[in-house]
Every structure is written in C-alpha cells, then in structure tokens.
Amino acid sequence: MRHQKIMxxxxxxxLAAGALLAAPPAVAATPSDPPPAEFGSDWHDPLTAAPPVAxxxxxxxxxxxxxxxxxxxxxxxxxxxxxxxxxxxxxxIVLRLEGEVKGRQYDRLGHLAVGxxxxxxxxxxQPSPDGIGWSVEKDVTRYRDTLARPQSVEMLIGNVVNETYxxxxxxRVTLTFFTAKGxxxxxxxxxxxxxxxxxxxxxxxxxxxxILAEVYAxxxxxxxxxxxxxTVPDAAPYSCKATDGPYREVxxxxxxxxxxxxxxxxxxxxxxxxxxxxxxxxxxxxxxxxQPIVYDLTPFxxxxxxxxxxxxxxxxxxxxxxxxxxxxxxxxxxxQDEGRxxxxxxxxxxxxxxxxxxxxxxxGSEHRLDTEGGHALTVAGHLNTSHxxxxxxxxxxxxxTSVHRWAEGENPDALTARWTDDEMVTVGRTSTRTHxxxxxxxxxTIGAGDRLRTVLALGDRAHTEVVRGxxxxxxxxxxxxxxxxxxxxxxxxxxxxxxxxxxxxxxxxHGSDGCYDRRxxxxxxxxxxxxxxx
Numbered sequence: 070m071r072h073q074k075i076m077x078x079x080x081x082x083x084l085a086a087g088a089l090l091a092a093p094p095a096v097a098a099t100p101s102d103p104p105p106a107e108f109g110s111d112w113h114d115p116l117t118a119a120p121p122v123a124x125x126x127x128x129x130x131x132x133x134x135x136x137x138x139x140x141x142x143x144x145x146x147x148x149x150x151x152x153x154x155x156x157x158x159x160x161x162i163v164l165r166l167e168g169e170v171k172g173r174q175y176d177r178l179g180h181l182a183v184g185x186x187x188x189x190x191x192x193x194x195q196p197s198p199d200g201i202g203w204s205v206e207k208d209v210t211r212y213r214d215t216l217a218r219p220q221s222v223e224m225l226i227g228n229v230v231n232e233t234y235x236x237x238x239x240x241r242v243t244l245t246f247f248t249a250k251g252x253x254x255x256x257x258x259x260x261x262x263x264x265x266x267x268x269x270x271x272x273x274x275x276x277x278x279x280i281l282a283e284v285y286a287x288x289x290x291x292x293x294x295x296x297x298x299x300t301v302p303d304a305a306p307y308s309c310k311a312t313d314g315p316y317r318e319v320x321x322x323x324x325x326x327x328x329x330x331x332x333x334x335x336x337x338x339x340x341x342x343x344x345x346x347x348x349x350x351x352x353x354x355x356x357x358x359x360q361p362i363v364y365d366l367t368p369f370x371x372x373x374x375x376x377x378x379x380x381x382x383x384x385x386x387x388x389x390x391x392x393x394x395x396x397x398x399x400x401x402x403x404x405q406d407e408g409r410x411x412x413x414x415x416x417x418x419x420x421x422x423x424x425x426x427x428x429x430x431x432x433g434s435e436h437r438l439d440t441e442g443g444h445a446l447t448v449a450g451h452l453n454t455s456h457x458x459x460x461x462x463x464x465x466x467x468x469x470t471s472v473h474r475w476a477e478g479e480n481p482d483a484l485t486a487r488w489t490d491d492e493m494v495t496v497g498r499t500s501t502r503t504h505x506x507x508x509x510x511x512x513x514t515i516g517a518g519d520r521l522r523t524v525l526a527l528g529d530r531a532h533t534e535v536v537r538g539x540x541x542x543x544x545x546x547x548x549x550x551x552x553x554x555x556x557x558x559x560x561x562x563x564x565x566x567x568x569x570x571x572x573x574x575x576x577x578x579h580g581s582d583g584c585y586d587r588r589x590x591x592x593x594x595x596x597x598x599x600x601x602x603x
Contacts, residue, residue, distance in 0.1 A: 104592040104593045104595040104597060105593050105595065106569075106593070107567050107568055107569050107593055108346060108349075108557075108566075108568040108569070108570070108593050108594050109593075109594070110197060110198045110199055110564070111197045111198070111199040111200075111594075112197050112201075112349050112350055112593075112594025112595065113350045113591065113594055113595060113596050114201050114202050114203055114350075115194040115201060115203040115349070115350055115351070115352060115357075116203075116350065116351065116589060116596070116599075117351060117352060117357065117574055117576070117589070118351075118549075118574040118575055118576035118587040118588060118589045119358075119549070119576050119587075120576065120578065120585045120587070121206060122161075122163050122206045122207065122208050124161065124163060124245075124247060125160050125161055125247045125253045126253070127160060127247050127248045127249070127250050127253050128155065128247070128248045128250070129155065129245050129246060129247045129248070130152035130154045130155035130245070130246045130248075131152075131243050131244070131245045131246075132149070132150075132151070132152050132243060132244045132245075132246070133241070133242075133243055134147075134149060134164070134181070134183070134222060134242040134243060134244050135147060135181065135222055135224045135240070135241070135242040136240070136241045136242070137224060137239075137240055138237050138238070138239045139177075139179075139225070139226040139227070139228045139237070139238040139239075139240070140228055140230045140237050141227075141228060141229065141230070142225065142227040142228070143225075144223050144224060144225040145222075145223065145224040145225065146221070146222065146223050147221075147222040148219065148220070148221060148222060149183055149216075149219060149220045149221070149222050150219045151216060151217055151218065151219070151246070152246055155246045155247075155248050156248060157217060158248065158249040158255055159210070159213060159246045159247060159248060159249060159255060160210075160247050160248065160249040160250075160253045160254060160255055160256070161208065161210050161246075161247045161256075162208070162209050162210045162212070162213060162216060162244055162245070162246055162247070163206060163207070163208060163209070163244070163245045163247070164188065164189060164206065164207045164208075164209045164242065164243070164244055165204060165205070165206050165207075165242070165243050165244075165245065166181075166189065166191065166204060166205045166206075166240055166241075166242045167202070167203075167204045167240065167241050167242075168193065168202065168203055168204070168238060168239060168240040168241075169200060169201070169202045169203075169238075169239045170193065170194075170196040170200065170201060170236040170237065170238045170239065171196050171197070171198065171199060171200025171201070171235075171236060172196060172198060172200075172234075172235035172236040173196070173198070173233065173234055173235050173236060173563070174193075174195060174196055174228070174230075174234050174235070174236025174238070175195065175229075175234065175340055176192055176193055176194065176195050176338045176339040176340045176345075176348075177192065177193045177226050177227055177228050177238065178190075178191075178192050178226070178227065178287065178289050178338075178396075179191045179192065179193065179224070179225060179226035179227075179240075180224070180225060180285070180398070181222075181223075181224045181242060182222070182223050182224075182265075182398075183212070183215055183216065183220045183221075183222055184215050184220035184221060184265075185221075185265040185267075186212060186215045186263050186264075186265050186400050187265070187285055187398045187400060188207075188209050188212050188215075189205075189207060189209075189242075189358075190285040190287065190359040190361075190398075191205060191226075191357055191358060191359060192289075192336075192338050192339065192352075192356050192357060192359070193226060193238055193339070194339050194348065194349065194352065194357075195339050195340060195345045195348070195349065196236050197349070197594075198563070203357070205357045205358055207358055209244070210256055210259060211259055211260060211263070211402065212263055213255075213259050214259075214260060214261060214262050214263045215263050216244065224240075224242065226238050226240065260279075260281070260402040260403055260404055261403060261404055261405045262274065262402075262403040262405070263400055263401070263402055263403070264400065264401045264403065265398075265399070265400055265401075266282070266381055266383075266398075266399035266400065266401055269378060270378035270379055270380050270381065271373065271378065271379050271380075271381045271401060272376070272377065272378045272379070273370070273373045273374055273401075273403060274374075274403065274405055275374050275375075275376055275410065275411045275412065276374070276405045276406045276407075276409050276410055276411060276412045277370050277373065277374055277403050277404065277405055277406075277412060278367075278370065278404055278405065278406040278412050278452055278454050278459070279367050279370070279403070279404035280365075280366040280367050280369065280370050280373065280401065280402070280403055280404075281363055281364065281365055281366065281367075281401075281402040282321055282329070282363070282364045282366055282381070282399055282400070282401055282402070283361035283362065283363050283364075283399065283400050283402065284319060284321065284331075284361055284362045284364070284383050284397050284398070284399045285359060285361045285396070285397070285398050285399075286319045286331075286333050286361075286362055286383070286385065286395065286396070286397045287336065287359060287395070287396050288317070288333065288336075288385075288394055288395050289338065289394065289395075289396065292392070292393070292394045293308075293309035293310070293311070293392075293394070294388060294392065294393075294394025294395055295338070295394065296309055296341075297311070297315060297317050297333075297335075297387070297388075297394075298315050298317075298335050298471065298484065298486055298509065299315065299473060299482075299484060300314065300315045301314060301315070301428070301430065301438050301473065302314050302428050302430060302438075304430060305430040305432075305436060305438060306432075306436065307436070307475060307479065308479065310389075311387060311388070311389050311392075312389050312390075313387055313389075313426055313428065314387070314426065314428030314438065314440050315387070315428070315438075315440055315469075315471060315473070315486075316386070316387045316426045316428070316440060316442035316469050317332075317333050317385055317386065317387040317388070318330055318331070318332065318333075318385070318386040318387065318424065318442075318444060318467060319331045319332075319333050319362055319383065319384075319385055319386075319397070320383065320384050320385075320386060321364050321366070321381065321382070321383050321399075322380075322381070322382050322383075322384070323366065323369050323372070323373070323379060323380070323381055324372075324379055324380050325380065326419065327421055327446060328364065328366055328368075328369055328381075328448065329364030329365070329366065329446070329463070329465065330444050330446050330465055330467055331362040331364065331465070331467070331490060332467050332469065332488045332489070332490040332505070332507065333362070333385070334354075334355055334360070334507055334529070335486070335488065335507055335509055335527075336353065336354075336355055336356060336359065337353040337356065337509075337525075337527060338353075338356055339352055339353075339356060341353065342511060342513055342523045342525055343513055343521060343523060344513065344521065344523035344555050344557070344570075346555035346556075346557055346568045346569075346570040347523060347525060347553040347555045347570060347572060348553075349570075349594055350572065350591045350594055350596065351551065351553075351572045351573075351574040351589055351591055353527055353551055354527055354528075354529040354549045354551055355529065361400075365461070365463045365494050367450065367452075367461040367463070367496075368416055368417075368418075368448040368449055368450030368461050368462070368463060369416060369448070369450060370412070370414060370450065370452055371412075371413060371414025371415045371416060371450055371451065371452055372415070372416055372450075374411065374412055374413070374414070381399075381401070383397040383399055384397075385397070386424065387426070406454050406455050406456075407455075408454070408455025408456070409454060409455045412452050412453065412454055413452070413453045414450060414451050414452035414453055415450060415451060416448065416449075416450045417449045417450055417451055417460075418447065418448060418449035418450075418462070419447075419448050419449075420446070420447045420448075421444075421445070421446045421447075422443075422444060422445040422446075424442070424443070424444040425441065425442050425443045425444065426440075426441075426442040427439075427440065427441050427442070428440045434476060434477075435474055435475070435476050436474065436475050436476070437472065437473070437474050438471075438472070438473040438474075439471075439472055440469065440470065440471045440472075440473070441468075441469065441470050442467075442468070442469040443466070443467050443468040443469065444466075444467045445464075445465070445466040445467070446463075446464070446465050447462065447463070447464040447465075448462070448463050449461065449462040449463070459496065459497060460495075460496070460497065461494070461495070461496050462493075462494070462495045463492070463493075463494050463495075464492070464493045465490070465491065465492045465493075466489075466490075466491045466492075467488075467489070467490055467491075468488070468489045469486070469487070469488050469489075470486070470487050471484060471485065471486035471487070472484070472485045472486075480513075480514060480515045481512050481513065481514040482512065482513045482514075483511065483512035483513075484509060484510070484511060484512075485509070485510045486508065486509045486510075487506065487507070487508050487509075488505075488506070488507040488508075489504070489505065489506050489507075490503075490505040490507075491503070491504050491505070492505075498537050498538050499535065499536070499537040499542075500535070500536050500537075501533065501534075501535050501536075502533065502534050502535075502536065503531060503532070503533045504531065504532045504533075505530070505531045506528065506530040506531070507528065507529060507530075508526070508527065508528035508530075509525075509526075509527055509528075510525070510526045511523065511524060511525030511526065512524055512525075515559065518558060519558055519559045519560055519561075520556055520557070520558055520559075521556065521557060521558075521559045522554070522555070522556040523553070523554070523555055523556075524553070524554045525551075525552070525553050525554075526550070526551065526552045526553075527550070527551040527552075528548075528549070528550050528551075529547070529549040529550075530547060530548050530549070531545075531546075531547045532544075532545075532546045532547075533545050533546075533580075543580070543581040543582070544580050544581050545578065545579070545580030545581070545582065546577075546578070546579050546580060547577070547578050548575075548576075548577045548578075549575070549576045549577070550573075550574075550575045551572070551573070551574050551575075552572065552573045553570065553571070553572040553573075554570065554571055554572075555568065555569065555570030555571075555572075556568065556569055556570065557569075557570075568593075569593060570591075570592075570593065570594075571590070571591065571592045571593075572590065572591045573588065573589070573590050574588070574589045574590075575587075575588040575589075576588075579603075583603075584603035585601075585603065586601060586602050586603050587599075587600070587601045588600050588601075
C-alpha cells in the first residue's frame, strides 16, 4: 500500500503514514473488515516493532544526503555539507531513508558512505504489484566528526531491472541535526575521530586513549554465504556446502595478532527461507538496519600510538577458500587525550583458546548435521594518560550449537540454532557485561499440490549491565522476537500462488532508562494488531 510517492529524484517525498519507525499507537484499532482469505496484489507497507529514534526538543535542520533511482549497479555519487543554520554543536543527528518500489523485484542489499565512512547498511523489502513505501531511521550521532565538514557521498543499492524484474528502487536519504541547548547537550561519549579502514593500514593520532572498531559484516549476494547457517561439510548431500560446516566467526587482527572475535548475526533477508510471504510486511530483526559488530581495541592503543601504519584486518572464519559472499566494511572510532601529545602504554595480556568447530553428519532417510563451535579471547593493556594509568581488559567468549535436518530433495529442510556472544570490558573499576543470544528455529516443507510452507522463529536478545565496585550503575534487557508461518503454491505465476501467512514481530527493551514494548501482527499482509504496553 503506497502511503507516499517519490515524484522524481529532485521532487522530494512526502513522509509516510505508518512508516517503518513511526511512533506506535497505544492500542491497536480493531480492523473494520477481516483479513482477506489470501494475499492479493497489495499489502500493508513494511513496518517493524522496533522503537523510533528519540529526538530532543530543540531546533533542527534537515540536509538532503542522497536521492536516487536504482536500476543497476551504478552507485549514486554526490556531495555533502553540514547545515550552517544549526551551528556546530549538535545533540543528535538522525538519518532517515525513505523508499518506494513496485512491480516485481528481489530484495537488495545497500550501503551509504560519507567521506568513505559507512554510516548505513540496509536491505530492501520485496514489492507488491501495486507498490510499497517504507522508511528507516538511524541515530548517526557517533559519526559527528565525519559530518562536521564537507564530504563526498556514495550510495548503492545494486539492482537488476528487465522485463521480468521491473522494480526500480527509489530512495531519498536525509540527515536531521538537532542543536544542543541548555540541558540538551552533545553526547559525552562521541568519538573525536572516525576513520574508514583502508588497505594502507591504520595510523592513529599519538594521543589516542580509546579505540573501537565497528564492522558491518554481512553474508549476502545470493550465494551459499547468504545462508551460511545452513551450509554442510563437503561429504554431506546438500546443495550448500562449506568445508568445515556452518560455524562462522568474524575476527579482527592487529599486525597479524587476533584482537577481537564475534559471532555474526544470522540476518534473514526479505526473500529468506524460500518464502517472501513471511517478510512482505514485517522484516526479520535487523534486516533494514544492519548493526555493526563493535570491538574494543583499546588494549592495543599503546602499540598503535607509535605514529606508524599498522595492519588491521577483518576476516570471517569458516568461509571456504576462494568463496565470496561476505562484506566487512570497517570504521575506526578514536578518542584522544587532550592533556597529552603522546599517550604511551603496552599490551599486557593476550590469551586465546583454540577455536572449536565440530560438524558431525549422520546419514539416513533423514540426514542430520550436529554442529558445535566456540572460541574465547582475553586481551589487556594499559595507557599512561594525563589523568593517570588506565588499565583496560576485554574478554569475549563465543558459542554456536545447531541441528540441521533434511530429507531427499531437501524436503523437509529444518534448522534449530543458537549463538551466544558474551563480552566483558573492564576499564579501571568499571565493567560493562553483555550477554548476547541469537536464535533460529525453522522448517520448510513442500506438500501436496506443490504447496510450500515455512514456519520460522527468530530471536535477537541481549542483556547489558554496567558495574563499578560491585554496584550496578545501569542495565538493559533486549528481547526482539519474530515468528512467521506462510504457505504458497510453487512453480506457478504470481497471481496463482494462493498464498496465506501470519507473522508476529515483538520488540521489548527494559532497563534503567525505561521500558519499550511493541507487538505487530499481520495476516495475509494486513496488520491485525499494533499494540504498545509497558
């Protein structure tokens, strides 16, 4: 259902009613008519239960960052200048992408970079014949250093348009700058410098006292790495193979030494699990706003502050040699010590377990692959700053367990998987502990009349607490769950699929800063419930 119309690349765009991150209603209105018996040629615009970006009540200025119609793999290239009307002290910067597409088209992956710094990685929904509009909002205040001066802009949503795939993807991206005034101040924890990681290596300012790396890691591109969690060892009879099975791990290294490890989030794009009817209205967690993996590299700051270029590299463990499909654009976020021209220090501890990865195939009328993997890393270092010696320890532990079951012809095809990523960062007497859990439990079957059915549940959960001297200073608990069940007839034209489907997207975030709880339900592409409570 189109709630907006992009007239042209220049003509602008009317904001969407019911857009992706519009403020949720307190109570859903009861539909006046029941949902249709099956999907038609139109459905509700995409939306998610995730919270909108909170905006301060101060003066704001909007800047157009990009406007393009994507038909192929030609990137949009433009320029950017910060708004003069809102000064240079900003309390928040909010990016908003608004898009439209109609006809027939696959889901597509996109990225947006300013001055070489990637500030958004996204994917697109698949359209209805009548057309859809959607929007994405993101807090990009941490890129304030990049956005404080004129920059080049590059955006690409690679697309293919022909007689079969007719959907041209029209997008418009803006930045809204909110001024700092009175009690509304610039965030205290914003980096002084943001650098894109390039092939020339990393040279940090010599007074750097904190370093984070953020990696927008995605397995995608239409090959088997788009479904890396379903790959099997070479000996097992399955269409997507990987020598060592489905275990994946995103690593960052400094001068050849492991500096950080992380579990990649198992993103399901809007054509995933062979069933687009699961995703037409409610995308899977993170599909429209791909969150970067964040590594704390501060223990290595004493080594990196020598004024020389250092080799910082990102790799994905488990990808077969020579296989493409992963993208890992990386930004380096730096904080500097204003009281020192040079901050010295050293790496005091580096302990790493041997990575575990076992995939055992049990053949039979139903094949079964049991996978267990994991890895642990602890690094510690110190810095001699203008405010004294600062010790930083980063400990991270990963675990992956999954059971993949399939029969002849990969029918049925089922996976139950769980990933955990536990991290503790200790700076002086203050520790930040984060326990992340990602889950996937689904099955696809093809039954009588070539009816394909997919039942799938996804989970994105995290518990974070900040503790100092045994006292909890703050905490938060995220529980984002998706559940869907959709069926359609395969091998027939679109208007003969007789598709049905129901989805539930439930986002809960509780903690010391408050509570957010929203649930969105759909049936046959119609929103039947949109409810918030706390």
